[in-house]
Amino acid sequence: MxxxxxxxxxxxxxxxxxxxxxxxxxxxxxxxxxxxxxxxxxxxxxxxxxxxxxxxxxxxxxxxxxxxxxxxxxxxxxxxxxGFVDTHVHAPQYPNIGIFGKSTLLDWLNTYTFPMEASLSSIPKARRVYTQCIRQTLAHGTTTAAYYATIDVDATNLLADLCYSMGQRAFIGRVCMDHLGPDYYIDESADQALAATRATIEHIRRLDSNFELVSPILTPRFAPACSVETMRGLSELQKQTQLPMQTHISENMDEIELVKKIFPNSKSYADVYDTYGILNEKMILAHAIHLTEEEADLIAERNSKVAHCPVSNSALSSGVARVRWLLDKGIQVGLGTDMSGGYSPSILEAARHAKLVSNHLVMPGGQLDNLWQEERDKAKLSVDEVLYLATRGGAQVVGLADKIGxxxxxxxxxxxxxxxxxxxxxxxxxxxxxxxxxxxxxxxxxxxxxxxxxxxxxxxxxxxxxxxxxxxxxxx
Incomplete structure (x- = not known):
């Protein structure tokens, strides 16, 4: 059209x-x-x-x-x-939606995700994938999306160009990962990761000088993938630019164990981000399934936000996030499709799934099965509430509560x-x-x-x- x-x-x-x-x-x-x-x-x-x-x-x-x-x-x-707000979506993974087999997170990354992302250094392929991703998300009513791109600067810049020309409000994240990743898909060093991030910021600034429609978003992939130097460098860059940030937290139990192994002196996953200065009011944390009380309190204190991705959490058998618990802590929560961990570009699908998985928490054998009936009922989300998360809640998470939702x-x-x-x-x-x-x-x-x-x-x-x-x- x-x-x-x-x-x-x-x-x-x-x-x-x-x-x-x-x-x-x-x-x-x-x-x-x-x-x-x-x-x-x-x-x-x-x-x-x-x-x-x-x-x-x-x-x-x-x-x-x-x-x-x-x-x-x-x-x-x-x-x-x-319009719906997708607070967590991997644009280069779009061709893989529905392909996860019996994988869990870490195996899935190596089997499906990293090869696909690396292949999008081919600009014709990236254009084909990103154009269809944007078309599909718009067709499902997503007017704002917080995108993870890849480590490739040119392909990331292309995603920004396409969002701008096709009219979708977007946050574009050039992914930083210099510590953990396959040999064929990893940043050479912290300096290189930060220089590449700055290059994308400047490209988007030339495209949309005030970031009215398209904005950069600083994107350390997740703690195990980033060196201490990269996280510290992104913290300094965030202070200079006041740009938003996004990463993952507590999605999978094996991932949490990996964080403990790599950062043995940190109190928790959330503490890693806090120690290196990237847990702040601009940070969007995807998943947050297995947080401890102390971690949730720290996230609330730092005013960081959470992108709830119920479809992906179910598809990869990651777990069930306790959304009511997060909200009661004062943490702002939005919804994410998390393609391709999630199988659909639809935030409406994420909303219905958010409602259903909140019910799972209180079913016999669920995490909250031992609570009193009144407390169990409270844990369940309503239709009105999941639609709030899909719109106003998402707007809060991406820092646009005064403009959209x-x-x-x-x-x-x-x-x-x-x-x-x-x-x-x-x-x-x-x-x-x-x-x-x-x-x-x-x-x-x-x-x-x-x-x-x-x-x-x-x-x-x-x-x-x-x-x-x-x-x-x-x-x-």
Missing amino acids: TLSKPDKNQVFLGTFIHSKSLGELEYLHNTAVCVDASGKIVAIETNCNQQKAVETLYARLGWSLDNVSVTLTRDGRQFFFP AFEVGMQWDAQLIDLNAVPAEIAEDDFTTHGNVDIFGWEKWDERIAKWVFNGDSRNTKKVWVRGRLVHQQT
Whole structure:
């Protein structure tokens, strides 16, 4: 498709649904949201139709009729929802989604991940993989993604270029790994890793000087892969640039044992990052499955964030993260697809999985089986809560809570138009048409429609996607 530029003011009319707080979705019907040519929401009017918008809103905003485009929802089956935020995704691993066999984390890295990432030093191959990855994530409603790239500077820069041209809001991380990795895929030294990281930062600065759409993100792969010198160097670079950071923590028990072996003087996995200065308010920690109380308290104290990746955690048999426990500690949590540990580019899939694995914690034999019933019930996440993690929670994790994740005046229009399948009152036996797996019969309440979307929805329901007011995906 040809991407439209937000050179006009825009009015969106109909039903809007977004997270008001962690446990509460807000439903706004018969509402108008006005977005200026910069992509910012400048007005929200309830009890408003198209005629009222023309008669009152346009004059108030100083808009002329010929410079406004209008998008309406279809009653009962369509609604606007904030764009999803993917807080942890490996773009070069996209071709491997669904391929993990019986592997666990460390075997999977050596068998599938490192060979694929290394092969993307071929720019034609990288372009093919990254273009499809971005297309698919946009098609599933992901307007913002925190990407891990590879150690190759040119291929990493290409990912930034493609996100910028295709309109996806993105954080691009050139991966640092100078201590542990195969001979064919490893940084030569800490100095080389840091120089390569600076090269990508400067490339993105030339591309998007204020990092409004695409931003660098400092990316030590995980503690075992990085030398002490690299972690210290990234800490200093972060202080100089104030850029965000991302890494992995406590994903797998063998990985934790490896950390203990490499860093015998550290108290814990989290302490390794803290000791070398990279556990701070800008850090996104992926997984955080097997944290101790002390580690969680330290992460909360440092105001670091967590990317919860339930699909990957299940696929690689890594474990079940205790999201309610993290939230109760005051730790901000978002959702990640973690492709290709995760098998899907869909944050909606991650949301439904987050709901289900929270149930697993309290099932007979689960980690929290010994708690009182009230405590077990509290550990389970609701549909409203996982949608919060997919939007506002993710925005907090990537440091954009004031810009994206909800529909509020002053925020940017990062949004998706969702269309559900309205089943007609009479169906001919030889007629079967569908707009996806979410069948709406008309008697469902809106919270029931949303629940059906969470558990049955997919990219077929995502009709249009906007980032900063720009149409970046539309079903043909």
